[in-house]
Amino acid sequence: MSLLPTPGQTVGPFFGYALPYEGSENLVPPHHPHAVRLTGAVYDGTGVPVPDALIEVWQADENGNIPTARGSLTRDRHVFTGFGRSATTRDGSYSFTTVEPGSINDTAPFFALVLFARGILDKLHSRIYLPQDRDALEHDPFLSVLPPQRRATLVANRQSDGSLHHDIHLQGDDETVFIDFS
């Protein structure tokens, strides 16, 4: 049996009181010994920050294990569920506190990402790759087929304080690569 998909629709402007929840952007508590901040901003086609976007990440743990634990909403501090949700602020920025995903089956490690916003009619999938393992990035079967400028839109930047920074551009020269899995 093959069923036709239910189509998506924009998240609209008024999700702020419905979808973000207490601790939704903290995949680990900030005092976790390996906690890292993942921050950035979402920009529209004229470079204006998008203040009404919602970003979700889904990731492996530090050892490359895919979490199966429930409890993303209750946020028991002892369980890593691998899911986070952050609404952008007035300056378009989002922020997560998490751990860096480990490599799964020797592939280049990344955060799986899905983006929603007012003005975006359906979900957009993308990825945020970790910057440090250049060799893995170079040989990744998905990244290696992209032109260098496009590839760069999928790789986070390491800041001097150790945090990860990753901006998302919806249009323009730096337009982020969005992914179709179908």
Next chain:
Amino acid sequence: MMNASTKDDMTVSDQQQISSEISSRQEQYEMDRAGGAQVHNRTTLNYPPYRSSLLRYPTKDLHHADPESIELLSPAFGHNDVAEIESDLTLQHTGEPVGERIVVSGRVLDGDGRPVRNQLVEVWQANAAGRYIHKRDQHPAPIDPNFTGTGRTITDDNGDYRFVTIKPGAYPWKNHTNAWRPAHIHFSLFGNAFTQRIITQMYFPGDPLFPLDPIYNSIIDHDARDRLVANYDHDLTSPEWALGYRWDIVLTGPQQTWFEAEGDDE
């Protein structure tokens, strides 16, 4: 194609202009279909009648990728994540909300017709007067002190969900002059895989605003658009209490299939 500068110069359109943009896209699609083009089962990202999309839709083609193993699985939610009472939006305050009490229920399935079990469904909506609690909603309609308009539930072993709520009102917005959204409930769902993640809107049957609304019509195929409209279901209606609407949801997208081998599937 409209670019940023023409958009800035553009005065606010009226309904006639928006309706004509909607129909011309519709006619083009039907001509393409008659010429053998494929059915568009998905929402169009580049849909200028929805003005907020002009600077926000990706201009480059989405890049096809084979999902990695993390994307073939989904974040897991369980009954401990959500309290039973969260699925009843009429019980969140001391008094009863104003409006037409309704039950909205249905089944969440994957593309192969298997139930999406124990996964999170989140909803939010305007009140009966068409007003959201959200602080940025400036529509001069009354706030209902007994209605917040948010709910959550976890699908059961059949993939079924059920909410009790109030039928939301239509409300005005600023896409164009005299723009009104058809009444809808926002739905957010997780499937069996991250590739199946979806946020969408459920509409009510027979809404006269359908042909006028650019968000609804951004799904260019009539049958695909129809899949967002709930059916009135008298079997779901409770005597002396609430009208019932049934809305089934299909989440397609590649997923890992190992759970079948574990005897977890009928």
